[in-house]
Amino acid sequence: MTTTHMLDQARAILAVADAKLEKLRNVRPYLIDLSLRENPVGSAIGQTLADKLAILPKLREFGFTNISLGTLDYAMPDELEVDDDFMMYLRDNHIDMTGCFAFTAMGIAAPDGTFTPDASQLKLAAYTVPNTVHEIYLSKLGMQGNYDLPTLRRSLPVSVQWLHDNMRGDNGGKPRILINIVDGCDAFSESLETTCEILALLATLPIEGITMEDDRGTYLPFQVGAYVAVARNYLPPPFKILVHVHSGAGFENASVMEALLNGADGAWGGLPKRAAVIGHASLAELIANLVRVGNPYMRTYRLDQLLPLATGLQELDEMAPVPDDLPIVGHNAYRLSLSFFAQRADRFMDLPPEAIGGTYGYRVCPVISDSPVLAGRLAEVTGKPPSIFGSDVTTQMIRLMRRDLRAGERIDYDEPTALMTLYERALASLPLPDVAA
Template sequence: MTTTHLLDQARATLATADSKLETLKNIQPYLIDLSLRENPVGSAIGQTLADKLAILPRLRAFGFTNISLGTLDYAMPDDLEVDDDFMIWLRDHKVDMTGCFAFTALGIAAADGTFTPDPSQVKLADYGVPNTVHEIYLSKRGMANNYDLPTLRRSLPASVKWLHENVRGDNGGAPRILINIVDGCDAFAESLETTCEILALLATLPIHGVTMEDDRGTFLPFQVGAYVAVARSFLPRPLKLLVHIHAGAGFENASVIEALLNGADGIWGGLPKRAAMIGHASLAELIANLVRVGNKNMSVYQLDELLELATGLQELDDNGAVPDDLPVLGRNAYRLSLSFFEQFADRFMDLPPGKIGGSYGYRVCPVVSDPPVIAGRLAEVMGHPATAFDDTVTRQMIRLMRQDLRAGQRIAYDEPSALMDLYKRAGGKLAVATASLQWEGNLYE
């Protein structure tokens, strides 16, 4: 094969990638924010009623129009949760709940046609929440102790009918009902025929759409993409198709991208990374990555507040810091250890922190950090501009770090006191300009 033929093949391969990129650049993702529920579920502390009342207006101000207020289909429904108190407060204080959702469970239709709504459905109607994500299970494990397949077939139309008859939707219209297949990926893997049968049934019902989960985060991105493509073939637009992907094996954000490329309209999730497991494909990460590819539709969100809001919500839920090395959202995501790693607005696929409300910081790593990084970190710690630190001194600091390691000394030079000692050993003469400026890495203020 000639070089010309190989080059033609290369162009064709990259054209496929460019086509996918165009899809992501132009998509207007349908997002449902779950920062009031998804993040507290996996957090060390959770949210009080006062917390939720403070968070809701911030989510609206950021730009979210679809917001889940909480979950009503939890165990022991007679023992209320904060989510109940929150929705009751909103109802009693006549707060506009347009665009709001709550999660509910399937009501059951008996063989004789008698229908019993789930307690969560009754609460949804009583609390005045206009829309719902209505949850079902399709795998054998998921359906065990809940219902069998014949009962599911009977109950789905009856449950949707009850919701339409008893729930007042946005602006007095019909409720938006999204059927969530909690074990969606498991169901596809276990029984394609049964899953497709239920999807075909759902396509005939008066619903807004369907969502499906990888609830343990164990399926590979190409599997998620394939399942979404099959689901889309049974659920023609304008029916919505959303996914929710947990972080079990580290695939979550790639799985979301595969889902969008294979016909999904969007996702639901919290703005922070924290979730019911060890994390999930968060709205903050998706929004940031769509900004990365040049999606102009993300301008509907207050992007200059993204990092501060996402990290602040997680810190509230956990009463602790966001993990340092979390991609996009962690403290070290935009702390340069080597100046070569800096991202620029005019370079393809870069996302400089300023685009999402952050700024660069610096982190001294003895093996790799170069003079610009060391000068930047000295500036943070000592309060002088980075240009005040002589290149001769910063290079000597590099030499000393190498010598220390070779001598078996392990020192965390990024810590302010260790950095100052190193600076003085290298011949640095400047004094700390601002004694209180012992910088601890808050990039978002």
């Protein structure tokens, strides 16, 4: 194989990657924000009615046009939740619910044709929420204790029709109904034939589209992408396909990207990382990553508020700081340990913190930190400009950290008191100036 031929092959391989980037740049994602539900579900604290009333206008101001107000509990519908109080408050005080959703469960049609709406459907209509994400299960384990496949087949069309007959959508129009396959990835992996049969049924119903979950976050990105591609074959545009992926195995954001590349229209999730399990592919991460690839539609959002809003909401839910090492929104995501790691606005695929409402900070790590990082951290601690901390003293600080480690001393130099002690030691150990010169 000649050098020219190998180079042509390299160009062809990279052209495939470039085509994927171009697709991500041009997608106008359909997003449903769940910061009022997804995040408090996994929180040790939760949200009060007052919290939710304060959060809703912030989500609208940020730029979300589709917002879930909550889930109308299926297991204990008689015991109301804050979500119920919230929707009743919005209704009773005539607060605009345009673009708002609530999650509901499917009603049941008996073999004789008698239909019993789920309690969540009755609440949805009573609360005048205009749109819904209507949830079903397709795997054997998911259906167990809820319904069997024949019941699902006959109930789903009737349940959707009940929603049309009993809801008023945005501005008095038709409600937007998305069918969420809660166990979507499980269903595809367990029974392709059954799942495709239900997708074909959904294609005949008056719905806006579907959403599907990897609710434990255990499927690999290429599997999620493949399941989306199959669903797209059954549900061509204008049907919408959204995904929701939890952080079970660390694949979540890659899975959402694979879903978009394979025909998904968007995703739903909270703005913060916190979710029902250990986290999820949050909308903050998705928006930030689409900004990273140059997607112009992200300019519809208040990107200068993305970082402070996402972290502020999580701190509200947890009554504790955001974990330092979360990507994108964690405190350490933009604290440099080495100046070489800085992301720049003029470099492809970088996302400097200023692009999402943040600023760079500094974190001293004795094995790697260089002079700019030490000067930056000293400036943070002292409030003085970094320029006053010359390379002579910061270089000496590096030498001392190395010597300490070699001597078996393990010190957290990032801690302000330890940092200033190190600085004083460095000053004291610098060679005296040659006064004779």
